[in-house]
Amino acid sequence: MIQGTTSDAGKSTLVAGLCRVLVNAGYNVAPFKPQNMALNSAVTQDGGEIGRAQALQAIAAKVAPRVDFNPILLKPNSDTGAQVIVQGKALANMEAANYHDYKKRAMQAVLQSHYRLAHDHDILLVEGAGSPAEINLRAHDIANMGYAEAVDCPVILVADIDRGGVFAHLVGTLALLSNSEQARIKGFIINRFRGDITLLESGLKWLEQRTGKPVLGVLPYLHDLALDAEDAIAFDNKLNQAKVTIFVPLLPHISNHTDFDPLRLHPDIDLQYIKIGQSLQGADLIILPGSKNVSADLAFLKQQAWPQEIFQHLRYGGKVMGICGGLQMLGKKIFDPEHVESTQAATQGLGLLDFTTTLTGNKTLQQVNASMSLNGESCQLRGYEIHCGVSSGPALQRPLMQIQAKSNASAVQNDGCISEDKQIIATYLHGIFDHPAATKLLLAWLGVRELSQNAIDIEQHREKQLERLAASCQQHLAMAKIKQIIANGRNTPENIQPHL
Structure with missing residues (x-):
């Protein structure tokens, strides 16, 4: 599972990149996000609705999108309420407090979807939501550590260095987790780094010594990486002289x-x-x-x-x-x-x-x-x-x-x-x-x-961007260690069933 220190730390993109790396290596991979909150959604072949990021991750994994990839989708329709979509179908509009009470039932849908996917795929690459260290949201959590604990899933924590304060983000997030959750984190990935990597090395050594967790890679800032965004709207245009x-x-x-x-x-x-x-x-x-x-x-x-x-x-x-x-x-x-x-x-x-x-x-x-x-x-x-x-x-x-x-x-x-x-x-x-x-x-x-030239074929464009992202992951991440974390953390569907 990929969790982030903040929203927009790069979880969605990293899961997509790892999906493509692993499927290119011959694994049968599926993406999974227990709970998503987004207004950008996609329609699956079986007539359900999932988050846009999971549809993109499915393309990266070369599998058809299905509702189990994102069993709980929240679509905000006001500052305090959202439409709740369970396994692809709209359930009801709920205020935040009412949804908090509903989470126990939502977890059952999450585990059912996980169980089905675990039967069908070698590897599930799971995306967390926001940060696992949101103290006010930890009760009955289904999006981050609550899910990871329920299915006994290893976690990699990613942080965006372009925001600044990356070491505080990683160490602070880790410190706010319980002992069992801290043990579940198997390493860190630093995202969107610009500059000379040698200038970062002393900080990486300090981070590993301070936490006892390995840094599994530093991903560079990929300029002009254009993939389907789930929330953030891209304002930059790729144009020379528009007509x-x-x-x-x-x-x-x-x-x-x-x-x-x-x-x-x-x-x-x-x-x-x-x-x-x-x-x-x-x-x-x-x-x-x-x-x-x-x-x-x-x-x-x-x-x-x-x-x-x-x-x-x-x-x-x-x-x-x-x-x-x-x-x-x-x-x-x-x-x-x-x-x-x-x-x-x-x-x-x-x-x-x-x-x-x-x-x-x-x-x-x-x-x-x-x-x-x-x-x-x-x-x-x-x-x-x-x-x-x-x-x-x-x-x-x-x-x-x-x-x-x-x-x-x-x-x-x-x-x-x-x-x-x-x-x-x-x-x-x-x-x-x-x-x-x-x-x-x-x-x-x-x-x-x-x-001026042919229109953009977005499907071809998306494929080029996914292969570019995968190449960056392959080059800059310790993929052998990540594969070992996956192998050590594998569980069988039978291990999940008692939770249902």
């Missing part, structure tokens, strides 16, 4: 922002996330992104006076796109009779498209094949749906997509819409720009037909 500018309002509950990674990396596109207090003026295209709480994010949008700027943008001939929650915002009203996302029974939309949306407790979760048609041209693509709204109205009679669910290839359905003046498009599908042909179609709609 179009795309603005994405940074909503408080923005979800699945990885939709925009292929656009952000495209040489002809300047994609910018617009923050609170900034203006939406000056874009060729404004994209309203997915949202975990559409009503709250619509209220935020209106507080920024962004609707007026969107209306002006359209009057001047600009283009607008809505994805999932963004699609719902473009309609006339959003009804929430069951209070799925908010306490409001109805929310006034932007009124730019003639349809309404009703939120229901049943979430649509499916991977689809689709045909996207725009300006008389079309392309084939794959995407996924992850929403709890059903939209209906005249505007949807001009669909943007024809979709086929992979689970039922014979059923063809319409998705999304194109406005009568062809200035607005909308879809429920995520992941469409992972396909270069869809990006090319979007650019043609924006008036760009001569491209």
Whole structure:
């Protein structure tokens, strides 16, 4: 298990890198994260929902994503509450205090998933959450040491030296653990180091002498490493001279922002996330992104006076796109009779498209094949749906997509819409720009037909980045020692079963 001294210490990336190193060495590997909190999620082939990081780690391990890789997923919908997803399916919205009481039952789901994966794979590479030294969260913990103790799992602790204070992070975290938990930590990895390694050696020797734990490697800072982010939004663009500018309002509950990674990396596109207090003026295209709480994010949008700027943008001939929650915002009203996302029974939309949306407790979760048609041209693509709204109205009679669910290839359905003046498009599908042909179609709609170079193929790009990450792990980590830790720490599924 990889645990971190802080959030964003590099746990997700390190697990992905180790997955690829070990699968390249011939092991049957699976990623696992007992509990995750993230608004970026992925849909599995069996119609469940898991954290984006575990989907990436599955790709690194060359296995199909499954719900057992992330049995508990928390999707925040307010400052104190979240939707609780258990083994791929939404259970309920819970306030933090209520979820704390639910943890004992959640642990059963965690151990069930662990048990199934232990039957199917040689090695599980487990990612912790946040820090194991959060004193207020240690009771009934299922994300870090509580899980590790339950399954008798060895732990490697990683810290980010780029933050500063790396030795304090490691020694302090260790000191706050119980004796049995301290013994469970088999070594340290220092992440994101820049500079001359010889200048760090005296500190490494001190750390080993102070703790009695080995340093298993120092990973360098990998510049421009571009992998699917689970939480942090990448603001840097890989561009020289863009031909179009795309603005994405940074909503408080923005979800699945990885939709925009292929656009952000495209040489002809300047994609910018617009923050609170900034203006939406000056874009060729404004994209309203997915949202975990559409009503709250619509209220935020209106507080920024962004609707007026969107209306002006359209009057001047600009283009607008809505994805999932963004699609719902473009309609006339959003009804929430069951209070799925908010306490409001109805929310006034932007009124730019003639349809309404009703939120229901049943979430649509499916991977689809689709045909996207725009300006008389079309392309084939794959995407996924992850929403709890059903939209209906005249505007949807001009669909943007024809979709086929992979689970039922014979059923063809319409998705999304194109406005009568062809200035607005909308879809429920995520992941469409992972396909270069869809990006090319979007650019043609924006008036760009001569491209500087081919669009980014995000799947090929991701593979190159994973191999680069694996090569760095292979070079800079004591892989022989890590493999020995894994071998010494192996347990059989029968060892886990009594906990269920």
